[in-house]
Amino acid sequence: MSSHLITTTWKGNMQFESTNPGGSLMIDAAEEVGGTNNGLRPKALMLSALSGCSGLDVASLIKKMRLEVTDFNIETQGFLTDTEPQVYEKVTVTYHFYGSNLNEEKLNRAVELSVEKYCGVMHMFRSFAEVKIEVVFVHK
Template identity: 65%
Template sequence: MATTNHITTIWKGGMAFESTNPSGHPVNIDVAPEDGGAGSGFRPKALMLSGLAGCSGLDVAMLMKKMKLEVDDFRIETIANLTDEHPKYYDKVTIAYHFTGGALNKEKLQRAVDLSVEKYCGVMEMFRRFAELKIETVFHQK
């Protein structure tokens, strides 16, 4: 049986919306004041990038735990190019995985990133349908 997600998004006045999530936590969505909003929430397209980084990050964190890898800090920098023509969408996205630590196992960390990118992250697969993806892994020794 296919899994479905049901999201309810409610207009809160102006350009603001509140969107439910299967977790039960709401997300506020709004646009910048120069676009007629109050800047009181996430921008919809930027929220897609957070979803991409979060999905892949969860995979990598799970694999780091499973592989018993020592990492002091892990962050993902996601940089996307928005097209000029309407409807504007991301056509190129760079996802950079940054690992910091004193005893980084580079091969295993790279394997964790590769597994997320190539096999586990469904949001990555969705992005692959409309954007050129560039994946970088950066190691910072302490």
């Protein structure tokens, strides 16, 4: 069984440093709840994990399929419940592909493979939130 060990160390006040196998990052709270805005927010990091996981899949598939893509980004928006503890109940993941010779059919397939088969973070999210997928093509 594979595992990941993350070490998160308190740096004072509301700030923590979290390390994972690829590096480290700072976590902090907003000023209105006692933080100093000098780090990333834990819930938003979950959205980064989601888009990063799927993005790695899609980037790999772009390479394997030999697709021409000038640029690509993913916007991920999470909608929280109104009750405490606030959790994501809806998430929209929008893939933006840019290029002059985009193969929309194959790019849609790459996204579909990530969403349905490869991205473990996507599967985790789908167990607790409604996840909507959108794909946007910008031909330039």
